[in-house]
Amino acid sequence: MSVAQQSPPHRAVVEHLVRQAVYARLGKSLPRAAAAPSPLVVNVSARHCHLTQEAVESLFGKGRQLQVHKWLYQEGQFAAKEAVTLIGPRSRVISNLRILGPCRSLNQVELAYTDGIALGFELPHRISGDIQGTLGCMLMGPAGFFEMQQGVIRAMRHVHMHLTDAEFYGVKAGEAMKLRIGGPCGITLDKLLVRVDKSFKLEVHIDTDEGNACNLQPDTPCELLK
Amino acid sequence: MSVAQQSPPHRAVVEHLVRQAVYARLGKSLPRAAAAPSPLVVNVSARHCHLTQEAVESLFGKGRQLQVHKWLYQEGQFAAKEAVTLIGPRSRVISNLRILGPCRSLNQVELAYTDGIALGFELPHRISGDIQGTLGCMLMGPAGFFEMQQGVIRAMRHVHMHLTDAEFYGVKAGEAMKLRIGGPCGITLDKLLVRVDKSFKLEVHIDTDEGNACNLQPDTPCELLK
Numbered sequence: 001m002s003v004a005q006q007s008p009p010h011r012a013v014v015e016h017l018v019r020q021a022v023y024a025r026l027g028k029s030l031p032r033a034a035a036a037p038s039p040l041v042v043n044v045s046a047r048h049c050h051l052t053q054e055a056v057e058s059l060f061g062k063g064r065q066l067q068v069h070k071w072l073y074q075e076g077q078f079a080a081k082e083a084v085t086l087i088g089p090r091s092r093v094i095s096n097l098r099i100l101g102p103c104r105s106l107n108q109v110e111l112a113y114t115d116g117i118a119l120g121f122e123l124p125h126r127i128s129g130d131i132q133g134t135l136g137c138m139l140m141g142p143a144g145f146f147e148m149q150q151g152v153i154r155a156m157r158h159v160h161m162h163l164t165d166a167e168f169y170g171v172k173a174g175e176a177m178k179l180r181i182g183g184p185c186g187i188t189l190d191k192l193l194v195r196v197d198k199s200f201k202l203e204v205h206i207d208t209d210e211g212n213a214c215n216l217q218p219d220t221p222c223e224l225l226k
Numbered sequence: 227m228s229v230a231q232q233s234p235p236h237r238a239v240v241e242h243l244v245r246q247a248v249y250a251r252l253g254k255s256l257p258r259a260a261a262a263p264s265p266l267v268v269n270v271s272a273r274h275c276h277l278t279q280e281a282v283e284s285l286f287g288k289g290r291q292l293q294v295h296k297w298l299y300q301e302g303q304f305a306a307k308e309a310v311t312l313i314g315p316r317s318r319v320i321s322n323l324r325i326l327g328p329c330r331s332l333n334q335v336e337l338a339y340t341d342g343i344a345l346g347f348e349l350p351h352r353i354s355g356d357i358q359g360t361l362g363c364m365l366m367g368p369a370g371f372f373e374m375q376q377g378v379i380r381a382m383r384h385v386h387m388h389l390t391d392a393e394f395y396g397v398k399a400g401e402a403m404k405l406r407i408g409g410p411c412g413i414t415l416d417k418l419l420v421r422v423d424k425s426f427k428l429e430v431h432i433d434t435d436e437g438n439a440c441n442l443q444p445d446t447p448c449e450l451l452k
Contacts, residue, residue, distance in 0.1 A: 016315055112438065113438035113439075113441055114340055114434070114435075114438050117438070122274075125441065126410060157411065184417065185351060185382070185383065185416075185417060186417060187416060187436075187439070188413060189413050189439075190412040190413060191411060209435055209437075209438040212339035212340050212343070212435040213413070213415075214437040214439075215339055215351065217371045
C-alpha cells in the first residue's frame with residue numbers, strides 16, 4: 001500500500017490557534033474573528049470530477065479502487081492519484097482532470113468558466129449535485145472510455161460548515177453569505193452558498209477563476225460576512 | 227484601405243439614454259445612476275500587448291503600420307488585425323496575442339494570472355506603464371522576432387474617466403473605487419484604480435479572470451462605488 005501525501009495544517013488553522021493563545025495570554029477578550037469556533041479556511045478548487053465506482057472501473061479496470069494522492073481538508077475526502085482525459089461536446093480536450101474520492105453515486109465534472117471557454121461551450125452554474133439537463137462529456141482513462149450523459153458544471157461557490165459554525169455566523173443551510181478577500185487585488189464574493197453538515201469543517205471553496213481574480217495566497221486575509 | 231469593423235453602441239450606452247428619456251417623459255427626477263454624466267461601461271480586456279512602431283516593424287516588416295481590426299470604446303484605440311506569438315521565460319508559448327493600437331512609446335504585455343500560470347511564472351501586478359524590474363519575453367511575428375527585456379504584467383483593474391465623471395463620483399486620479407457586479411455569481415472588485423483624462427470616456431477595464439469569476443455578460447448590472 002502506498003503512503004498518501006500528508007498535508008501540513010492549513011495556515012488559517014495555525015493562525016487561529018496562535019491568535020486565541022495570544023489573546024488568552026494577554027488576558028484580553030477575543031475579537032469576533034478570533035472567537036469563532038473554527039478557523040476560516042479558504043481553498044481554491046481546481047477543476048476536478050467526482051465519479052461512481054462503475055465509472056472508475058470503466059476507466060481504470062475491473063475492481064480498481066481510487067488511490068489517495070493527497071488528503072483534503074474535509075474529513076475523508078481526497079485527491080486521487082488517478083486523473084482522466086475529458087473530451088468535450090465539441091471534441092476539445094482537457095487532460096489530467098483530477099478525480100476526487102471517495103466515489104459517489106453521481107458523476108459530475110466541475111470546471112471554471114475559463115475551462116468552458118477552452119472547451120467551447122457555456123457551463124451551467126449549478127449547486128453541486130444539481131446536474132439535471134446539463135451537457136455531458138466523454139471521459140478517457142487507461143482502460144477505456146466512460147460516457148457521461150450529463151454533469152459538466154461550474155459549481156456555485158460555497159462554504160462548508162459545521163452546525164456550531166452556522167450558529168456562530170447566524171446562518172442556515174441554503175442561505176447566502178459573502179466572503180471578503182483582501183490584498184492588492186481584493187474582491188468580495190457575493191452569493192456564497194451555505195452548506196451545513198455535522199461532518200463538515202469550516203471551509204470556503206472557490207474556483208480557479210475566482211482565486212486568480214483576487215490572487216488568493218495562503219496569507220491573504222479573508223472574512224466571512226452574513 | 228480595408229474597412230474596420232464598426233462596433234454597435236455598447237448596451238450600457240443605449241440603456242443610459244433610454245433611462246434618461248423615460249424619466250424625462252414621466253416628468254420624474256433621475257435616480258443617481260441615471261443622473262450620471264456618462265453610462266457605466268464595463269469591458270473585459272483579454273490578454274493583449276502594446277508595442278512601439280520599432281517592435282511592429284521587427285515583427286511584421288519595415289514600414290508596416292498596424293491595421294484596424296475593431297475600434298475600442300476609448301476614442302482612437304483599436305484592436306489591430308496583427309497578433310503575435312509570445313514565448314515566455316520558460317519557453318512556454320501563447321499564440322495569437324492581440325496587439326492594441328495605436329503604437330506607444332513602450333512595449334507592454336498584459337496577461338491574466340491564468341495566463342501566468344500557463345507560462346509558469348508569477349506575473350507582477352502593476353499599474354499599466356509601470357514595468358520597471360518586471361520580466362520580459364520574446365515575441366514572434368511573420369517577419370521576425372522582437373525581444374522585450376521587461377514589460378510582462380498583470381495590469382491593475384482600473385476605470386477610465388473624464389473630468390466630469392471624476393467630479394460626479396467625487397474622486398481624483400490615482401484613488402481607488404469599487405465596482406459591484408451583480409448576477410448569480412456577483413462580486414465586488416475592490417481597489418479599482420481611477421484614471422482621469424479629458425480624452426477618456428467612462429469605462430472600467432477588468433481582465434478575463436475577473437470577468438470569468440463573475441461571468442460578466444452584456445446585461446449584468448454594474449455599479450461604481452466610492
